[in-house]
Amino acid sequence: MIDKFREKFVEESLDNINDLEEALFLLEKDMHNREIIERIFRAMHSLKGGGAMFGFNHLSEFTHHLETVFDLVRNDKLAVTNDIISLTFEAIDQIKHLLQIGDLTEKADIANQAAFIKRIQAVSNQEESSASTTVVGESSGSQVAVSDGSKTFLIGIKPNEDILRNGTNPFYLLDDLHAMGEAKVAAFAKGIPDLGQFQPISNFCYWQVVLNTSESVNDIKDVFIFVEDECEIDIKELKVGNIIKSEALDELVNNSVADQTLITKEQIEAIGGSDDNDQDDEKRDAKRKVQLKEHKISSIRVNSNKIDDLVNLVSELVTIQAQLNLYAEKDGNGDIVSLAENIQKLSRQLRDNAFEISLIPLQSELMRFQRLVRDLSKELNKEIEFVIEGGDIELDKNIIEHLTDPLLHIIRNSVDHGIELPEERIKNGKSPKGTIIFKAFYSGASVIVQVIDDGKGIDPDFIRAKAISKGLLDENVELSRKEIFDLVFLSGFSTKEVVSDVSGRGVGMDVVKKKIGEIRGEVSLDSKVGQGTTLTLELPMTLSIIDGLLVKVANNQYVIPIANIEKIHAIDDVNFGNTLNNVVSIGDQQFPYIDVRDVFECDTANSGGEQLILVKFEDRKVGLLVDQVIGEYQTVVKPLGRFLKKQENISGATIMGDGSIALVIDTNRMIHSNAAKKYRTKK
């Protein structure tokens, strides 16, 4: 999970850096603008803080020094100069690099960064020394080599086998050399014999050191003064600038270590002097830039409004395409028909693509739930483990936005009412620690989200009794187990006597059902006394375009989502054996059915040619009786607006090719509310 945060941090930081660069450009034009300076400081500050938090230690350290400079600037202790601006630009590149690769691992990079920090420090130190601004330019690596008269040496150290017997540690020699300047060491250990012949008190290694120092050859020789007799020392002065930091030297050293071949003077001199050094830098810069480009291609951040616009435009396109199809069919011109078909294909692909873009993983909201469980269980003295499965399941962002509140409520319920106190759990033979599982998975065109707890569960008999006492249910009505649990979602039903301030807040499960209904989802509950409760949400993956079946009911056109349809039967096959109970038999099976004309309270008579559409409803199949099936239709679902939100049977509308409107039937809710009528008799 931390990787996700790191990714997000990098993404946000890149935005931050863009902002920083933009501000720098502005600052270049107006060097005294306090607002811009503040903006830069803030951007650096958040980079520093975020870097430390997400394990970008080098980034954090580096930015810290940069921030110091701008802290001085904003406190009027340092004036903005072109040098500072260029240095900052350069630093930004370094920051990008650091974001890219995380903490530095290559020695050369680390040394590079240290040098860079020194340059930055030099700038911030100006404030105290009031030195001239030339420090910036001069302190860059290559020029130091020339100006302070440092030289580069290749030193070969080949101790005798017996050197260790005298208590000499060759590493101290290397340390001493390091102390004289900048050094790079190649170790040659090929002489070490197999473990069998290995003598711990014998030395089998030798070293080569590339040293850049301002000390003389004699000073270097002094290092070896006590070991002269036990070592072969070979000191060569090289005709190169300071190449310690160059990548080429790194490579050379690595290669020679790998091959166990000595580095020669010529090899190093081939790397070249101070001039080549700059070229190396350039090369490295170029390399970094390439890396940055690659990163940007892999993902971009887009304002969510733009995605909404895209989806809307695609929806419009699909509508127009339907018009074109209609026209092509009427026209009958083969060319136009095939053009229309191609456009249909393309718009379908475009539609699928646009939807994929607007999908985001559930993960983004899960932290809040985890936090809620943690805080609440502490407050209630309960021990609860929150397990997440399927956090990478993706849903339309509009659906996720609508999902958060109901889920918070559901999880709150599980923590408060579901999971028992540890003592009670032990008494019932359970582990004192309760578990709440948050589970998401795909099922056909829907996404199922479940919240499962192993708490005390709910007794169906209790629900039934309670519903009767509240006047929600007639005493004589027989209900299935599932129907009983559905009672929980009726308004005016709350299983706990006292509304607690934890899960109370005046919203009950009926609100959850309503909210989920708004995004065309279904919610159901199942429970076993003593074993726990499972709450299941069934959600559509997307809201705006669906494949639909166009049907006619009493002169109006309606769309039924194809994902819900099981089978279509012509009326002839159907035997209305018992119309009183609204049950039909097809073949050797019986299905309950709903006459859509009755539901819609149409007074027109049967127009003949009825068809029965079998749709999936929960674990059953239910028939919907319509006048006529027209055909398949790619439906852009539009909301009916705020005034018709309460409409139960219709979830939206779509504009047909000819500009007329067809309403989209929400089969789940239609069946549900019509089935529910039978136990709402007592009113």
Add this chain to the structure above:
Amino acid sequence: MKDQITSLISFYVNKEVFAFDTLKVRNILEFGKITWVPNTKDYILGVMNLHGNIFPVADLRVMMATEHIENTADTSIIVVSSDGKNDSLIGIVVDGVKEVFDIDGLEINESVYHGNSGFVNSFLGTIHKNEEFVHIIDLDETVMEIEN
């Protein structure tokens, strides 16, 4: 509220003159094809499509319990949005649109209209203009009635 109104759009319902705040009006359409929506209140005639937005249409004449309703060539649909959002678009069917006029200098009096106005009970005031009383309907209150 009524102080912010600078111009009005007036219309007839059953020969009486009423008005909306012009700022809330989006469009005026001819009375055309309306797609009936099942299971709605009887004054909701259905839904219409305007530039890809689908919005419901309410018959103000039914809402105001007018006894004789007849659609003529003058019958119009005034499309309003009480809060400026597309989500809140609603078409209001009236007997005919009269005019748009500026309120400049005209006095808005306390409304004394107590006709048999059915669901429309809230008025922002009444203006006396050209020997006629123009009753300004409180649109916010009216759409709230529709929403509930």
